[in-house]
Amino acid sequence: MTGLLPPPDLETGSVQYARRFAGPSGAYLLNIQERGLRDLVDDGPPLHQSALDVGGGHGQLVGGLLDMGIQTTVLGSTADCAEQLLQGADAGRVDYVTGDLLALPFPDGRFDLVTSIRLLAHIDDPDRLIDELCRVARYSVIVDYPTLMGANALSAATFPIKRLIEKDTRTYRSFWPARIEQAFRRNGFAPRRRFKQFSAPMGLHRLAGKPVRMVEEGLRRIGVTSLIGNPVLQRFDRERKA
Secondary structure, X not given: OOOOOOOHHHXXXXXXXXXXXXXXXXXXXXXXXXXXXXXXXXXXXXXXOXXXXXXXXXXXXXXXXXXXXXXXXXXXOOHHHHXXXXXXXXXXXOEEEEXXXXXXXXXXXXXXXXXXOOOHHHOOOHHHXXXXXXXXXXXXXXXXXXXXXXXHXXXXXXXXXXXXXXXXXXXXXXXXXXXXXHHXXXXXXXXXXXXXXXOOOHHHHHHHOHHHHHHHHHHHHOXXXXXXXXXXXXXXXXXXXX
């Protein structure tokens, strides 16, 4: 990557960022994320035996991937981006590689599955990132992104409130799903399945705790979250040539 700004995965791999997921609310958010990841990976063939997690120095995905029997490599912009990963329980079970997020140092189709979580909404060239994720993926790519739907439709107007609650939250961009799907189709990947994570904003979960979690699970049971949930985890599969 080029430019004067620090790489987006430097913050997500830090101790300070990990504190945002401390306590019951943080554990709940990560549990839902891991549940969604597992649902998408398990959603039928092909069988994924190797995975690359791009920008995953936060270490939030590797445990789930390893538990599914997938040999996992994590790529970060610098060694500093892996602060949480290399101090975590899975440090000795994964390979950590540094490289440009927008010019991945791997050959085409190197990994069965490529994942990238907490990155697409914060990178300066999301289309190029998608191009690279698709290039090194043999079968599937899973990303997450906030959509311009549900409570997040007001994200620009409510961001000052979010920052007041969360203190260290980052600015981010939201997308229409069609915009993301178009970028993947351009690379020969078709949408396979979505997992929408939360009806209530994450900041509200962190502020109010258990009462919001109870409401959230009620909305999930009656199908509201599947309609308006944010952010979205989405799997794309390489289209087979006729």
